[in-house]
Amino acid sequence: MAAVDRGRYRCWIGDREVTAMKARELGRGGIVVGDMVNLAGDVSGQPGTLARVVRVQPRSTALRRSADDTDPIERVIVANADQLVIVCALASPPPRARLIDRFLVAAYDAGLEPLLCLTKADLAGPEKILAAYEPLGIRYLVTGRPLDEPALNGLRAALACRVSVLVGHSGVGKSTLFNAVIPAADRAIGTVSPVTGRGRHTSSSALALRLPGGGWVIDTPGLRSFGLGHVSADDVIRAFPDLAEGTAACPPGCSHLGPECALDQWVAEHGGAARLDSLRRLLRSQSGLDPVEDRESGDEPARDQGGGAERA
Numbered sequence: 370m371a372a373v374d375r376g377r378y379r380c381w382i383g384d385r386e387v388t389a390m391k392a393r394e395l396g397r398g399g400i401v402v403g404d405m406v407n408l409a410g411d412v413s414g415q416p417g418t419l420a421r422v423v424r425v426q427p428r429s430t431a432l433r434r435s436a437d438d439t440d441p442i443e444r445v446i447v448a449n450a451d452q453l454v455i456v457c458a459l460a461s462p463p464p465r466a467r468l469i470d471r472f473l474v475a476a477y478d479a480g481l482e483p484l485l486c487l488t489k490a491d492l493a494g495p496e497k498i499l500a501a502y503e504p505l506g507i508r509y510l511v512t513g514r515p516l517d518e519p520a521l522n523g524l525r526a527a528l529a530c531r532v533s534v535l536v537g538h539s540g541v542g543k544s545t546l547f548n549a550v551i552p553a554a555d556r557a558i559g560t561v562s563p564v565t566g567r568g569r570h571t572s573s574s575a576l577a578l579r580l581p582g583g584g585w586v587i588d589t590p591g592l593r594s595f596g597l598g599h600v601s602a603d604d605v606i607r608a609f610p611d612l613a614e615g616t617a618a619c620p621p622g623c624s625h626l627g628p629e630c631a632l633d634q635w636v637a638e639h640g641g642a643a644r645l646d647s648l649r650r651l652l653r654s655q656s657g658l659d660p661v662e663d664r665e666s667g668d669e670p671a672r673d674q675g676g677g678a679e680r681a
Contacts, residue, residue: 370404371577389420402575403448435596438654443599453481456537460492471595474608485509488542504611539591
């Protein structure tokens, strides 16, 4: 599934694009970008024709989010990806490390390999962000404006022969990167509000396109929040492997929020206070103690996308 638009599904059979609708027998089950589906009916792809999606193949991975951290109902954003490209601007809008942490938790929960892509390096340096995530060994790219040939080649190499999902706050440059690797995409490029300093939504739906030479890249709408209500507290903690050593001295069943937690002493001796703060913000938010943790300055929840076997 390459795109979903008002009940119509854009699918690919080889190099042929086919428009389809969901068969009634599938019921209310969701179909999302990245799903592999079986089609019936007219699959010629000719103008005015309409096929039917009659089956959705089992998903190898599913990137999920919830409406907020207290909502246990998960919503699949993208299926069958293997790489999550976390796009973060170094300035305009400023980087949001806590949102990066949320994306990392979602990536590890979904079984996706994360790639940190830092944009707008012409406005600010990447050293602080890179130092914060160095203990995790996450692969990263740094790009400026304009996107020069070495940076573009590095991006192409990182995406080649993989199914990659681009996520990030509004205005960080996802659509710019998407258009750079697939010029024919012509995704709308937004600006940052000079009043609020926040990015404006430009892409309104997820879109998957085939990369020259193999692989797929999926652009998603700008996200200002990312609920993790469907992820257990233990899974959240596993997404902070740089703090794992410090939990060894914690008592059984430690919530990592109270005075009995050994992480405070460990961080005092080894560093990582900002990471511990991020971990605890996520845990408090999930437990309902801090439900508005990541909605700074009126940020809004992200909008959800609906979404032989063919990629839909």
